[in-house]
Amino acid sequence: MLAEIITIGDEILIGQIVDTNSAFIAKQLNKIGVSVYQITSVQDDKEHILKSFKEAEENANIIIITGGLGPTKDDITKRTIAEYFNDTLVRNDEVTENIKRIWGDFTVKTPSQVSLDQALVPSKAQVLMNHHGSAPGMWLEKEGKVFISLPGVPYEMRGLIDDAVIPKLAKQFKFPYIQHETILTYGLGESALAERIEAWADHLPPYIKLAYLPSLGRVRLRLSGKSMDKHLIQIEIKHQIELLLPQIKDVFVGFERDESIEAVIGQHLIASGKTVATAESCTGGKIAESFTAIAGASQYFKGSVVSYATQSKVDVLKIDPELISKFSVVSAEVAEAMAKAALKLFNSDYAIATTGNAGPTKGDADAEIGTVFIAIATKYKVFSERFTFGDHRHKVINRATTKAFEMLQKEILKK
């Protein structure tokens, strides 16, 4: 069974916002066995929306629509859905109560008329209650096809997908089993990797699909299986990975899980009761920010010194200025001294340090743009590696961050 996602809003088509909703919805649908045929972003324009509904209905059985449910005149999704279903809008009491409850928290306690009108829904729609905002989700059916309309505000949409849409779909339909496994490799280009594993790839069964995903110096290999026979897919993906791994053991890094690498590290640290701190120069706090984006990080993340200016390495991290002048601020010696300083300052079990030149111009060092030293310190040792990450600032920062997590994970798993 196929789904199509339609996102409505001029802000997407003028590039004012990136559509992050579709990826979230697609991932959640995949988990229950629904494949997404197409994602379509259309304007806040009645004829365009109607056309996209018609086309989606031809391609898919489940059509999920986000956006255009706000209280103001530029939001026309609800009226357009009513027109498509040849329906009229009626006031829903439960939604009215929800709107009044929300306004109860405001300074002005009485909802405005445009806000109250968010309780108007097509009479044929089942309302999906939005616990994080005033626009309700709506579920409509038409000749076996399901149309689901959700607000475009990400956390409102997410709440409705998880709490209402996914459970209701899973209850109403029987879906096949879908499994994706992504294998991370590092150090071999996409084409060289493809040549090496060609014989294996050519003999994959038809229900297992292979994809290559190059990014940030790594190539990810994704195996996707889909069948009503869950057992078959699980066995076959496991078997194919067992055949593959010996062929790529020199470049194999690990498996990509739904969780980010920093989340996996966090779980290891919680399990072992260990802590981590960072001293960041070229990554500018991105490693700290990635750790602390995860709920529960306070159990293992102690803190960070972002010693961006060279002087702050001396003032805050107490790095010996002679070490800096002898080896340069972008050097293995300084990276290792920073890691040791962070370990001591925050009294942590592990510390990560980065120093490098993210470009576009050279900073306080002669190092080529893209040169980064990453150091890991533990209570027993300190070590570092030198990398060259290219000449795009964001790429350098992101690759250094990813690599730092990989180095720490490897060190933790050694134990």
Add this chain to the structure above:
Amino acid sequence: MLAEIITIGDEILIGQIVDTNSAFIAKQLNKIGVSVYQITSVQDDKEHILKSFKEAEENANIIIITGGLGPTKDDITKRTIAEYFNDTLVRNDEVTENIKRIWGDFTVKTPSQVSLDQALVPSKAQVLMNHHGSAPGMWLEKEGKVFISLPGVPYEMRGLIDDAVIPKLAKQFKFPYIQHETILTYGLGESALAERIEAWADHLPPYIKLAYLPSLGRVRLRLSGKSMDKHLIQIEIKHQIELLLPQIKDVFVGFERDESIEAVIGQHLIASGKTVATAESCTGGKIAESFTAIAGASQYFKGSVVSYATQSKVDVLKIDPELISKFSVVSAEVAEAMAKAALKLFNSDYAIATTGNAGPTKGDADAEIGTVFIAIATKYKVFSERFTFGDHRHKVINRATTKAFEMLQKEILKK
């Protein structure tokens, strides 16, 4: 003249990656007067791609395609384009040279055959040289319609859009003038704001469109104008903003520029020769990371202490532990002490500090989830504000970061 963007790749449809390419392309097209009619994400499937080409050609004059240009078998865009144009693939010498140049930097100097085959392009295509990777861009024309195929790797695609696609489109066509102005408001809900400015909105000329964009506690009002008469649009948008501002002066925050608020702050700091540092608790380094994502940040950003653990506030920032136990770690007093400590530690002109509870569970303080104190310190004073940012971790972190930048900008502009 309308454009359509087609992104090709299963990784988008299974939610493995967020499509950030489309927003970038849409924004760049808008700048030269090209409106995007639709964005469509399709699978790595020949029939599906052909269908999307046909539909796009009916809607738009310019079709920009990204993705599916890798060297491996799952990437089928190039062969599918050749089929759509009833064309064959021929080897392009300039692309071959580029591939050899890239492999020259590798350990293995001889390009693999699959890599060399990236120089195969449809014979009718004009090649757009990719200076950041081996897959070339391609420009094909058909009955006045332009098809442009670009690699999906973001920085390769961006280079081609900026260096080849936009200049070539601007030279070949005459486009209308498009202007967007976005007005930031804070403190009034979308529906209340809409009621207040209804009379003004109802009298906007037909070539000026209004949109409401609520997010993170703010409502953005976007005015969009489009016409061959550039002067008319510029005058009219200016006039309408002059009519609007007196009606919203209590909630008006500023204008949203293409640049982020942290970039604008950076320019102010460079102009005045001033510097900034941060001491971050609940934002976990996000403010530092946002500053340092901008090229040239080393001119004004000194560094940060991410004092995530309470003890690190004492050990690194030297906050008096009695102050923490008296007022709690989430308090105006601690936020202000942190800001003063960062100012001193990094010897900066301004400092931002954050302390709060991002949830989902309460930390070392009794403060309600979502409570955040933000402090700004200068050489002459320190002040703070208390906020309640709701109960979603990422929302709290993002809103606190945005608000911190707003407070600093306001303080800088006072001078």
